Amino acid sequence: MxxxxxxxxxxxxxxxxxxxxxxxxxxxxxxxxxxxxxxxxxxxxxxxxxxxxxxxxxxxxxxVPHVGHSHPAVVEAVTKQLGMLNTHSRYVSKVVLDYHEQLLSIVDLPQARGVLTCTGSESNELALRMARHITGHAGIIVTDYTYHGNTAAVAELSTAFDVNPTGLPNYIRAIRAPALPPKVQRGEGSPTEETLKAAYLKEVKDAIAYFDSHGIGVAAILLDPIFSTDGLPDVVPGFVKEAVELVHQAGGLYIADEVQPGLGRCGETWWGYQLHDAQPDIITLGKPLGNGYPVAGLIGRAEIVDRFRSEVMYFNTFGATPVACAAGSAVLQVIERExxxxxxxxxxxxxxxxxxxxxxxxxxxxxxxxxxxxxxxxxxxxxxxxxxxxxxxxxxxxxxxxxxxxxxxxxxxxxxxxxxxxxxxxxxxxxxxxxxxxxxxxxxx
Amino acid sequence: MxxxxxxxxxxxxxxxxxxxxxxxxxxxxxxxxxxxxxxxxxxxxxxxxxxxxxxxxxxxxxxVPHVGHSHPAVVEAVTKQLGMLNTHSRYVSKVVLDYHEQLLSIVDLPQARGVLTCTGSESNELALRMARHITGHAGIIVTDYTYHGNTAAVAELSTAFDVNPTGLPNYIRAIRAPALPPKVQRGEGSPTEETLKAAYLKEVKDAIAYFDSHGIGVAAILLDPIFSTDGLPDVVPGFVKEAVELVHQAGGLYIADEVQPGLGRCGETWWGYQLHDAQPDIITLGKPLGNGYPVAGLIGRAEIVDRFRSEVMYFNTFGATPVACAAGSAVLQVIERExxxxxxxxxxxxxxxxxxxxxxxxxxxxxxxxxxxxxxxxxxxxxxxxxxxxxxxxxxxxxxxxxxxxxxxxxxxxxxxxxxxxxxxxxxxxxxxxxxxxxxxxxxx
Incomplete structure (x- = not known):
């Protein structure tokens, strides 16, 4: 000692x-x-x-300090709740329910449920587990310079940052991010948006065909709706909508990773997925939610979450605690007030x-x-x-x-x-x- | 809005x-x-x-509220640091280093490094990734009613709580927890400790032989040193030491999961592994570290951590933040003071x-x-x-x-x-x- x-x-x-x-x-x-x-x-x-x-x-x-470093409203909310009560989520807590209600109120998915975790990695992990469990398929489509977290199942999705030195397993297919060329290269002589869209969609079709022909099946397409790590390209209009339709037709889900674009950062909507005309089955949340206090989670269609919950025990010690939810609520209120x-x-x-x-x-x-x-x-x-x-x-x-x-x-x-x-x-x-x-x-x- | x-x-x-x-x-x-x-x-x-x-x-x-619900010293430490600075760990921070130093000072492993994460699941995830990367093997030995967390790679280790409805894959072998019989059943006519130990060790040998014969190899034995979820049995003396020797001889590591036994709970030592005469290669930490503030991590031999760090990019947004470390330090100080x-x-x-x-x-x-x-x-x-x-x-x-x-x-x-x-x-x-x-x-x- x-x-x-x-x-x-x-x-x-x-x-x-x-x-x-x-x-x-x-x-x-x-x-x-x-x-x-x-x-x-x-x-x-x-x-x-x-x-x-x-x-x-x-x-x-x-x-992460979404509403600003050391924001006094968040510090106050955390301090107050931390001095009052901080337990796991298997007791009933009003502050926990209020935060779920607030989150769901700004996500325009009908009949959705919230499942809070502690980190964005855990959120994407859980979304993949749900997608694979519900669809009975294993295949995941991602973009080819993406990053979705640091645990094994999400790190293996990534070719970025030397996260995954062993390369992609056969149940993961990487497509190019659906980027428009830099603005100076557009115009006469360059491919039209339609041509580009068809080329990018072909990669989605090929991935689905690969999974189907190998008995893998597509569980989900997992996209950051603004393709942050891929380089934040201007996105080919219509791509996300049509790619999601292809995946849905093949029995897979659309998971939108809102860890970077979410919570109003894009300046038009609360969430990045709302920039495209496609409704996710699951959205995953992380970094900015608690302004530094660890808060993360997912919001998914009720039928997905409820079935998973009834067949697989999932519990997260630090997810949906009263303090995490007090921090999350304070952040939402500051976004609104300011x-x-x-x-x-x-x-x-x-x-x-x-x-x-x-x-x-x-x-x-x-x-x-x-x-x-x-x-x-x-x-x-x-x-x-x-x-x-x-x-x-x-x-x-x-x-x-x-x-x-x-x-x-x-x-x-x-x-x-x-x-x-x-x-x-x-x-x-x-x-x-x-x-x-x-x-x-x-x-x- | x-x-x-x-x-x-x-x-x-x-x-x-x-x-x-x-x-x-x-x-x-x-x-x-x-x-x-x-x-x-x-x-x-x-x-x-x-x-x-x-x-x-x-x-x-x-x-989780290790030093007591709403402990004022922890609330004060979190409040103070949260109002001052809370960033990720890619800047230099004194409070972060102080906490690492404190943690390492109470873990008697020579030449060890700390890698903080946010949750116990992430800690066990990271320990498995390190073990598999370093050994080049995939096989993990666990006990047959264990629980090490909620992410895919750790949930698949578990047969407890309906966490893993698909059963164990072939790169995971479950052995019985090395339990002595209940006290009333010991004595004349019942098997001796030596007989029991040999039977339990045979299961370890069989698991290693299975991995070897299937080209899988043993990456690690992952044990909660007090076998909490298995039912907290009195443990057969000498089992852990000899099991770890077998795994080491086969090229695998010993990971001690201290999420439940750690931080002085066992009343004799800071860590559960210290109850047995076997030094872990990695210990994993979670729940009680921050008294409710999410703090977790692992401590591993320097050669393991450094090699993994040089070959695989690992970053954890909420791990090793100044506030997490302030919370962790406050908890250690309260344990000592009280x-x-x-x-x-x-x-x-x-x-x-x-x-x-x-x-x-x-x-x-x-x-x-x-x-x-x-x-x-x-x-x-x-x-x-x-x-x-x-x-x-x-x-x-x-x-x-x-x-x-x-x-x-x-x-x-x-x-x-x-x-x-x-x-x-x-x-x-x-x-x-x-x-x-x-x-x-x-x-x-």
Missing amino acids: SNLAKVAKARAEDSVDTLLARRNALMGPNAPLLYESPLYLTEGRGVWLFDDKGRRYLDAYNN NLIDNARETGSLMLRKLSELTSKHDCIGDVRGKGLFIGVELVEKGGRYEPDSKMAKRVIEGMRNEGVLISKIGKYDNVLKIRPPMPFTAEHVTQFVDSMDLVLSNLR | SNLAKVAKARAEDSVDTLLARRNALMGPNAPLLYESPLYLTEGRGVWLFDDKGRRYLDAYNN NLIDNARETGSLMLRKLSELTSKHDCIGDVRGKGLFIGVELVEKGGRYEPDSKMAKRVIEGMRNEGVLISKIGKYDNVLKIRPPMPFTAEHVTQFVDSMDLVLSNLR
Whole structure:
């Protein structure tokens, strides 16, 4: 026990270097860490993060603090409920039911049930278990640079990030994300939307045919409705609707992964799936729900959830606890009270327009696209060859960090800047962001 | 958005019945729920839970509120950190490192690393992924009435609770838990400990031989060191050590699942694995770490963790956040400050003794056993036939609930009362518990 006391002693002289050495020893040298010169953060407020020297960073990356870092309404709700009661969900709790009711009220699926979990990975896990159990099929269709979580059954879906070094098993088929070409490449001589749609749909048909001919059958198509990790492309109109119809005809389900697009981020609707004309059988939820308190889950058609529940025992210790639900409710109330969906639409449009204006000045910008407060800037090699430039993306991210702005990157070619700030991002922040980007790109010429 | 406001309206006239109707509609009729007459709980303090009528219940079941419901030190630590900063683990954070250091200081594995996750299921998932990746084998040995979590890869290990209706795949072999017979059946004429050990070890050998002959190979033996869900048996001395040696010789790892026995519950050591003379390669942690705030993880040998980390990208959004680590640290400090491990040993011994004294009065008690504040009471049919009596167990649980005491049940035959209270359980609580048990058993004669 004396070790504990020793560890708790104050370490007045902590520096990033000594902390990094401790980190390597305690968490291992390969535990993921952002930036060449990692950030030692000590405080967060709204869209701002602060390091140990008091330097502030504009956070244009983190979506978990959905309504802003350390939002007082969420802190208060969690504190109050944590001091009152926090049990698992096998007792009756009013705060738990209220949150389910609120969630279901903003998901326009008829006759749906909520099943809360603790993490987005657990939500996608559960959705796959349900789909396979209900359909009796094993096959899952995903896009080819997707990410749906860190557990075995969802990690094996992924070809992104070296999550799954063994490659895809035969019960998983990956299709290309249904991307329109970058805006500059559209127009005369390029394939029409109809041609593209037919090509992408053929991949869905081929996957279904493969599953059928191998006795696997299609259990589900699992899509992030805005294809975030694939690079946030402009999506071929009509693709999602028709792909879902094909899967439904083959006896499979449509699972919409709302971990990234959900909760109003896209600025038009509460959920990403609502951007397409196709109703999911299950939607999965994660990251932003509790503003940092772990809250996740799925909402599924009643007949699916009820049958699964009656045939398979599923219990999640940290899912649907009173504190998780108090956090979730507080987040929904803040979104409403602070008009954060409207803000995402308006601020997002401004950001999109201002970033697009940089295109004429910086020819490394190949495309600017996105929805609401989720924006991608595709970087390409100069000189019109339009080759993905992942090195440039890395340099821009480091440059932005040095200018005090946090972003990341996505896409199959690792060349799309990922801009996904907390929702209370305003016009003032856009100005700082775009000025910094302009400066960094100018310096990297 | 108007729906949200409607939902938030106060409902002054809530009763258990109206809440249950809402629950069926929102969560589905088959969402797990305890008791014939479910509890509507509104408050928790220490070892006490309170319902909406102000009636109090002695909690002798819940292990998540490890240091007591609503412990003010944990509430304060979470509140303070939540109001300061709560990010993922790819930035440097002192509170995160401090918690890792504290955890590693109480785990006596040389050269170990911590990998925090959010839930116990994710911890066991990750341990299996690591074991399979490192060994190149797929086979897992578990006990035959175990439970290690709710995700696909861990649910498929289980034959308990109808978690896994499809049965075991061929890369999972289940052995019997290495149980000594109930105390009354030991002695002359019954098999010796050596005979039993040999029989149980033969099952391990057979499992390894099966994996080897099918080209599967053994990746790990995954054991709860106190075999909680199997019914908390007295364990055959020497079994764990020799079983682990067999697995190591065959190239597999030993994973100790500390989700239930860990954090001092057994009253002698911080961890259940320390009750046996065998060092795990990986220990997995869950439920009690954050006293209700979701904290979980694994601690593994450095060479395993580092190799996995260098070859597979693993990231967990809600794992190793500053708030999770602040909660975890607060729990460790409370355990130390309030001498809760000593208390578990002393109060647990008293409970074990007093419950054993009931045996002479109530012949439905076939055995009383356990470690520290985790105690099992095996119920059997009357008249010396010593058949498991699961119906009696159910009636006792309901009877205890009506007397204001919460317990549950475990074991392959669903006939072992599960007594696993928050750690600040005292002699006074033991008296109330045993008096209630005496009364309930007398009434059920």
